[in-house]
Amino acid sequence: MDCNTCDTAPTILVNAPEVIQVSLTITEKAKEMLQGAFGDDRSHGLLVGVLSGGCSGYMYDLQIVESTEQDCQELNIDGFKVLVPNASSHLLDGIEIDYVDRMMGGGFKINNPNASSSCGCGESFA
Amino acid sequence: MGVFALDAYVLIVKGSDRYKFLDGLSTNKVDGTCSTVFTTKNAKIIDMADIIEMPEILAIIGHCPYKNKLIDHISSRILGQDVTISDVSDANNVYISTNDIEVSDGVTKVETFRGFLIVAPTRIDITVDMTLEEFSEYRIQNLIPHQGYEITEKVNPLVCGLGHLVHEAKGCYIGQEILVRMRSRGRINKKLVCVKNPTSNATTVGRIHSLKIDRA
Numbered sequence: 001m002d003c004n005t006c007d008t009a010p011t012i013l014v015n016a017p018e019v020i021q022v023s024l025t026i027t028e029k030a031k032e033m034l035q036g037a038f039g040d041d042r043s044h045g046l047l048v049g050v051l052s053g054g055c056s057g058y059m060y061d062l063q064i065v066e067s068t069e070q071d072c073q074e075l076n077i078d079g080f081k082v083l084v085p086n087a088s089s090h091l092l093d094g095i096e097i098d099y100v101d102r103m104m105g106g107g108f109k110i111n112n113p114n115a116s117s118s119c120g121c122g123e124s125f126a
Numbered sequence: 127m128g129v130f131a132l133d134a135y136v137l138i139v140k141g142s143d144r145y146k147f148l149d150g151l152s153t154n155k156v157d158g159t160c161s162t163v164f165t166t167k168n169a170k171i172i173d174m175a176d177i178i179e180m181p182e183i184l185a186i187i188g189h190c191p192y193k194n195k196l197i198d199h200i201s202s203r204i205l206g207q208d209v210t211i212s213d214v215s216d217a218n219n220v221y222i223s224t225n226d227i228e229v230s231d232g233v234t235k236v237e238t239f240r241g242f243l244i245v246a247p248t249r250i251d252i253t254v255d256m257t258l259e260e261f262s263e264y265r266i267q268n269l270i271p272h273q274g275y276e277i278t279e280k281v282n283p284l285v286c287g288l289g290h291l292v293h294e295a296k297g298c299y300i301g302q303e304i305l306v307r308m309r310s311r312g313r314i315n316k317k318l319v320c321v322k323n324p325t326s327n328a329t330t331v332g333r334i335h336s337l338k339i340d341r342a
Contacts, residue, residue: 001136001178001185001218001234001245009138009212012197052203053150055303056167070206087206117167124298126167 017090024048024084024092026077030099030108034080037064045074045081048097048110050088054124056117058091060110090114127224127264128256129244134220135193136245137186141208144184148177150299151200153283153292156184159236163291164196165301169282169308172199174273174291176243178236185234187220187243189273218245221252224264239290240270266332269320276318276329276337284308285339287318317342 026034038044047068049061065083072083084092096111112118115125139148145156152175154162159179164172173192178185188196193215201211223242229235233252234245241264246252256264264270271277271287283292284305292305308314319340321328328336 001180001214001232001247009214009217012137012201012211012213050205051150052147052205052207053300054298055300057203057300058205059150059298085206091205 017087019086020089020093022073022075022084022089022093024075024077024082024095024097026080026082027096027098030097031078031080033099033108038080042079042081045083046097047072047083047085048092048095049085050091056124056126058126059124062108128260129221129223129227129252129254130256130258130261130264131252131254132220132222133190134187135190135213135215136218136220137188137193137197138212138214139184139186140182140210140212143207143209147200147204147207147209148184148186149296151203152299153288153301153305155293155296161238161240161291163283163288164199165283165299165305166199167300167304169301169304170279171277171281171283171286171288172196172279174271174277174283174288176236176238178234178243178245180234185245187245189277190215192273195279217248219248219252220245221254222261224256240265240272262330263332266320266330266335266337269318269337271318271337272330276339281339282308284314285316285318289314315342316340 044064044066047063047065050058051061053059070085072085075082091114094113098109098111100106100109118125149156152162152164154160156177161176163174173188173196175186175188221244222240223244226242232247236243265272276286316339320335321338322335325336328338330337
């Protein structure tokens, strides 16, 4: 394979979606759980991102982070720092972060008005 | 047999997230050189591709007529990951050899289920000594599906002879729910078969036998 060309070959341009100023909500149950996770330490934030993959094309990526190298919007939702990467802002505008109790697999759940479908486990969407 | 020239594209994927990115978008476990299938969320085939692991890069070798659809599919899913894609199709020619032939420096050769895949810079001549008819006979004898014949956007990988590229235990990927459900419920109602001529609805017609996707 001609890998000399690999360095000089033009990169396929990705049509970067428009960055949207995200608004989101957190349910009372999710706030309780976040309060339990963060305590009084508000130096950390909840990173709400989207990765490619999952059964339906995109999957949510929730992490508690102190900082991130991703280019993010920082929101303050009722005292909680929420970080949303600009690269996936178009997929996350208007979401509701909920927390569901289940016998198995309880946890944070994203209700996303931008999702046309989601997979059975609820972790990925299209 | 011999060497057949494929109508193939060569994409280069760079970046620290390259393995995870391709693994999440295709049916086989992408942790090195392998063959895999990119599918829609309905598990229909976008393209079957060979992934070649090289230092710092992964090369995707697929079928040229399916290139734009694949690029649209994967490029729209780069969401902040460290992944860049470039197209070096014009600088390389791609071949399938049915035998393990010697190749010169600068030529990449990997063994795949179709035979030995050879990617050569355009400046290096590879002798092609296999016609399309001979390649078809080779595929019929070995039950090997090919893009544009058995591998099309109308089918899923389980029915067209690519079930061995659908990993049974890897994590989520696009189309996984449907493929796993088909397997677990035994609902793979068609399969690739070799039948004696004459036959109807053949996908590849040979001299004595043909390939077709028929009821399992």
